[in-house]
Amino acid sequence: MNFIINKQNKVPIYKQIVQQIEESILSGELQPDDKLQSVREVAGSYLISALTVKKAYDQLEEKHIITTVPGKGSFVLPLKQEVVKSHQQSEIKSLLNDALELAQHYNLSSNIFEDMLKELTEEYKNAEIRKN
Structure with missing residues (x-):
C-alpha cells in the first residue's frame, strides 16, 4: 500500500495514515487478512518516525480494524x-x-x-x- 503523506498538512501524520488505511479497507483495496507493511518499512519509506506509524497502527487496533501478531506483523480484520x-x-x-x-x-x-x-x-x- 502506498501512502500520501503531507508533512505540511494540519492533519497529524499518524491520522493521515489511519485515514488512508481505513479508506483502503472500505474501498476493498485491502481485504481481511491482508498483511500491512511493518512499522519500520513505512517509517523508512516515508522518512517519518516509527513511533508515528506505531501510533497509527495502535489506533487502528483500538478500533478493531487491524490486529498485530507479535513476530508476524499487522493484518486487516474483517469489518464490523x-x-x-x-x-x-x-x-x-x-x-x-x-x-x-x-x-x-x-x-x-x-x-x-x-x-x-x-x-x-x-x-x-x-x-x-x-x-x-
Whole structure:
C-alpha cells in the first residue's frame, strides 16, 4: 500500500495514515487478512518516525480494524457492520456539510435550504418504497 503523506498538512501524520488505511479497507483495496507493511518499512519509506506509524497502527487496533501478531506483523480484520455504517454516515454528513457551505456561500436562506433537504428526503423515501 502506498501512502500520501503531507508533512505540511494540519492533519497529524499518524491520522493521515489511519485515514488512508481505513479508506483502503472500505474501498476493498485491502481485504481481511491482508498483511500491512511493518512499522519500520513505512517509517523508512516515508522518512517519518516509527513511533508515528506505531501510533497509527495502535489506533487502528483500538478500533478493531487491524490486529498485530507479535513476530508476524499487522493484518486487516474483517469489518464490523457498524464500522461500515459509521463510515458511510460520516461520508454523507461531509457531503451535506459541503452543500451547507455552498448554500451559505450563495447566501441561500436557511428556509430554502431546509425545503431543499425536505424535498430530497421525500425523493429518498419514495425511492425506498419503490425498491421494496
